[in-house]
Amino acid sequence: MIVEKNDTKSKILDTAERLITLGGYNAFSFRDIADEIGIKSASVHYHYPTKGDLVSAVMARYNEEFSEQLPNLNNEQLNPNVLLNSFIDGFKAKIVDQRNMSLCTMLTSDKTILPEQVCNELVTFYQLKLDWLTQIFVRLGDIEDDKALTQAVQLLACLHGASILVQGTDKPDFFDRALSEWRQYGC
Incomplete structure (x- = not known):
């Protein structure tokens, strides 16, 4: 609520x-x-x-x-490639463009000291993103769920890694470089 x-x-x-x-x-x-x-x-x-x-x-x-x-993926009229690029753009706008680390990245870095209830909420958040991305990759490549999940994990790792790289180097263009292949996926 x-x-x-x-x-x-x-x-x-x-x-x-x-x-x-x-x-x-x-x-x-x-x-x-x-x-x-x-x-x-x-x-x-x-x-x-x-x-x-x-x-x-x-x-x-x-x-x-x-x-x-998150857009409802049951709507067949939504283009999965556009949705994937919008997801990447949204991550960039919230994290990279604002020169922040994400709430979840900051909490994940503290995971060893977090109470169980906070860890559970983190798992829920990451699972939400992975489930949604997995559905996108199934639609993009007409592939099995396991391979789509692997792609979702790889993209999410790339997004988080790229945001950390931008913060560490102060080079925002590294985000776009890191994500360039993902943006073309399914085109």
Whole structure:
């Protein structure tokens, strides 16, 4: 369930998401969030008793919003190549063009310290992307699910690797170079 944009819970989630994206799971405290929003730390704890509860809620909202943005692949009129390129463009716009690391990349880098509930939300997010991409590759190549899943895994690894390379080198054009073959896939 997505919460209203102007309520306290939403402000807490928005702030936590931004802070995680900037520095990972340990980059903030409840006091940091409270100070930024202008509430007491106890108010953050009221809505989210633990940091695990808070970050799990951030991920659950992220998963829901992401899922709602994915086109329905049951619509046969949608061109799978256009959808694949749109997925790549969306990743680039959200991560590379904004000079951010993704929420999930930051949390994944902290996976050894994350509570189980946050790890479960991460798995849900990655599985959502892999399932959707697998369906795209099945439609593009008229191939079996296992081979399509392999291609989905390869593309997702390329997307994340390219975004890290861009951050490390400060060369945004490396993203397009890394993804150039994928953009032509199925043409």
